[in-house]
Structure formats: structure tokens, C-alpha cells
Amino acid sequence: MGKRLLILTAAMGAGHDAVAGELARRVARRGVEVCVLDVLELVPLRLGHGLRRMYEAMLRGAPWLYEGVYQAFFVSPRPPPASPLTALIARGLERRLPGPPPDAVVSTFHVAAQAAGLMRLRGRLDAPSLVLVTDFAAHRMWLHPGNDRYLCPDEASARSVAERTGRPAERVAPVVRPGFLRAHDGGRLRAEAGARPGERVVLVSAGAWGVGRVTETARGLAASGRYLPVVLCGRNGRLRARIREGGIGYALGWRDDMPGLMAGAYALVDNAAGQTCREAFACGLPVVSYRPIPGHGRDGAEAMARAGLSAFARSPAGLVETLDLLGSEQVRKAWAQRVGTLFDAVRAEHVIRAALG
Incomplete structure (x- = not known):
């Protein structure tokens, strides 16, 4: 048997x-x-x-x-x-x-x-x-x-x-679907979101339930003039409608093509320190924790930052500054080496x- x-x-x-x-x-x-x-x-x-x-x-x-x-x-x-x-x-x-x-x-x-x-x-x-x-x-x-x-x-x-x-x-190594380890985008995300030349696409994760202060996060990124927030609203239709009606970024509902979305993004802004972060690590997508949900979300974000696996932005200006730093190939390479040890x-x-x- x-x-x-x-x-x-x-x-x-x-x-x-x-x-x-x-x-x-x-x-x-x-x-x-x-x-x-x-x-x-x-x-x-x-x-x-x-x-x-x-x-x-x-x-x-x-x-x-x-x-x-x-x-x-x-x-x-x-x-x-x-x-x-x-x-x-x-x-x-x-x-x-x-x-x-x-x-x-x-x-x-x-x-x-x-x-x-x-x-x-x-x-x-x-x-x-x-x-x-x-x-x-x-x-x-x-x-x-x-x-x-x-x-x-x-x-x-x-x-x-x-x-x-x-x-x-x-x-043990993160348990993620193999598609995240070999993801390709081919420019589809930029085209779908309508990104302008020179504008960096940043995924803003709100989890499956679409929770957290992601509307404010998207507004701050859009106001920078150089980052286009693409908000992952999960199954929260009201959040998706608020983002679209406010004209503060591009809003997506629940998606099954997350590997491709991550492969086409510049960075992930996350608020839960959960499985989405592991998937981003597998894709080689830098993670910035910002306004994490209370409890385990905040403590997980702190732990990831201490381990050098992600950054933890403490203010709207700090978020933009952190994303700016990720434009350095040297910074991204050092981050990728640290994350690679997980796998x-x-x-x-x-x-x-x-x-x-």
C-alpha cells in the first residue's frame, strides 16, 4: 500500500x-x-x-x-x-x-x-x-x-x-509554484496598464481580500510622477472601483497570471509579508513593505527587513526614496543574492x- x-x-x-x-x-x-x-x-x-x-x-x-x-x-x-x-x-x-x-x-x-x-x-x-x-x-x-x-x-x-x-x-525553501521561477512578461503588463515611457510599474498588493490602506499608497506613488501603481485588489470589487474612479493607478481584480505580472514589474509594495512576498522572491522582484496590516503582517515585515530580504518604508517619502534606490543595479544584485539563499x-x-x- x-x-x-x-x-x-x-x-x-x-x-x-x-x-x-x-x-x-x-x-x-x-x-x-x-x-x-x-x-x-x-x-x-x-x-x-x-x-x-x-x-x-x-x-x-x-x-x-x-x-x-x-x-x-x-x-x-x-x-x-x-x-x-x-x-x-x-x-x-x-x-x-x-x-x-x-x-x-x-x-x-x-x-x-x-x-x-x-x-x-x-x-x-x-x-x-x-x-x-x-x-x-x-x-x-x-x-x-x-x-x-x-x-x-x-x-x-x-x-x-x-x-x-x-x-x-x-x-526549508519557499513553497511556490514553479511558474514563478521562470516567469516572463514580454511587456504585457506595461501595455495593459498604459505605462508611459520611463514610468516604472509598481505592483501594490492588498492580498486576496483587498485589505489595508492601499488607496493612499497608490495615490502617493502616482503623485511621484515616475511610478505607476498597479493595485492588486484581490476579490475586493469596491477597492477596485475606488482605484479606478479616483484615477490614481491601474486596478486589477483576482488574477491567475501572477508570475507574468511580477515578471513585468519594477517592484512589489506589500502589506502582509505573506505568500505574495515569497512569490516575488522567486520571480526576482524586489519587495518593499509599507503600511503593513497589524499583528503578523507588521511583525513579518520587520523580520524580513532584518534579514535583508525586503525594505520597510516608514513614510510616503520613504517609500519613494526606497523605490528610487532599487534603480541601482548594484542594489538589486545584492538583494537578489540574499534572497537566493532562501531557495x-x-x-x-x-x-x-x-x-x-
Whole structure:
């Protein structure tokens, strides 16, 4: 009988699902049977859907409230205690575990890591449990001593996770679709956005939900006279309409051709420090963090900047100045060398195949 892998994720935005999907594709190519589960679907009474809507609503309309939640529950050097949500997901997972049981479990979302770790610690999960950490700043909700191994984005986060959990942690290469590593544009983005000669196209990312103060960001870039903001509005139709009606850049909805868009851009201005940044790294597109969403977005942006993987602009003038600096081939080459080390690490699927036995 072939090996079986269970991947746990959550549709909070699109990043966690993107990692889970690409990881499933890679592992399945080796003849492993892969099952991907959204842990929020395991919560009874559709409470998982409510949690997702509440999180999105806070990011859209009350970011200060999410900051309070983050400080109260996510920020601590110690692993968190078991929560009712974790227990509910663990019970739901026990009922939904595909049979025969998996040979390994991988979590790509922090609450999934909590549930799998709890089951492993209490002897209700026999398979090794691995956690693929998708944040450069691994907050305590990622951490549970019941998990067997942590796969982290860089050495700094791996050291921190190992110290805080007492479990093995190692650096793995970013899990991105192969198209980002060989993307070409051929001038299509400039033509689509209507860029003038000498005008540099800058992608402004607002995530799948189109959140954050990206309208102000686009306005500042457009006012510079040398940068054309192309705002990635995700599935937020209202944001796309505001950008278009305001005449402050070019607005795009949800797109499946992100490799080509990134290949045609000068830089990415990002506010979440998530999967979009990894995709930009793979494309060789410099990243500037600006006005990040609170909590994990801000902490991730700080961590990437400390590692030299991105810049963190603190003001409208600072954003333009940072983008100006990226016009230097020497600066871009030095940045590319630092980012290249991320992809020199072992691939996550190799570690997972070893865990499958």
C-alpha cells in the first residue's frame, strides 16, 4: 500500500491554501496519496466560517481590534494553552481522518498546528506531525510541543522555534509554484496598464481580500510622477472601483497570471509579508513593505527587513526614496543574492517524504 499524507490548511486569505496546494502537487508526483483538509470546515455549526468572516471584517474595518487580539493571544515566548477552538478542531479531525490513517500530517496554518500537536501529545495521532511555518515571524500560535518537526522560512525563525518548543526546526525553501521561477512578461503588463515611457510599474498588493490602506499608497506613488501603481485588489470589487474612479493607478481584480505580472514589474509594495512576498522572491522582484496590516503582517515585515530580504518604508517619502534606490543595479544584485539563499535550502517535500518513511 502506498504512503498517505494529510495536509491541514485554512482558507484565511489565499496564502495558506496556495502553500498546501503546491505542496500536495509536489508530494503526489512521487506516488503519495495526498488529502488536503481545511480545518475551519471541521468546526461545528459553521463557526469556522464565522471566524473567517470576523477576521476579514477586523482587517477591513477595525484593524485596531485585530491588533488587540494579536497582542493578547499571539505574542508570547511560550506556547499557548489549549483553547476550545483547538479542541473542537481536534475532535472534528478525529472524525474526519481518512482511512486508512495517514503516514504523516503537515500543517500550513497555525490553528491546524495546534490541533495536530494536541492530538499527537494525547496519543490520538500516531503519524508524525510536521508544521510548515508560513510566517517569517513565528508567533506562539504556530507552536505546540506535540508536533514532531518544524519547517521554517529562514535560520532565525528556525532557531527561535526550536528554542521555544524544544522540537527540531530547520530552514526549508519557499513553497511556490514553479511558474514563478521562470516567469516572463514580454511587456504585457506595461501595455495593459498604459505605462508611459520611463514610468516604472509598481505592483501594490492588498492580498486576496483587498485589505489595508492601499488607496493612499497608490495615490502617493502616482503623485511621484515616475511610478505607476498597479493595485492588486484581490476579490475586493469596491477597492477596485475606488482605484479606478479616483484615477490614481491601474486596478486589477483576482488574477491567475501572477508570475507574468511580477515578471513585468519594477517592484512589489506589500502589506502582509505573506505568500505574495515569497512569490516575488522567486520571480526576482524586489519587495518593499509599507503600511503593513497589524499583528503578523507588521511583525513579518520587520523580520524580513532584518534579514535583508525586503525594505520597510516608514513614510510616503520613504517609500519613494526606497523605490528610487532599487534603480541601482548594484542594489538589486545584492538583494537578489540574499534572497537566493532562501531557495538554496532543502525543499519541504524532501523532509516530508523522509517523515513518511
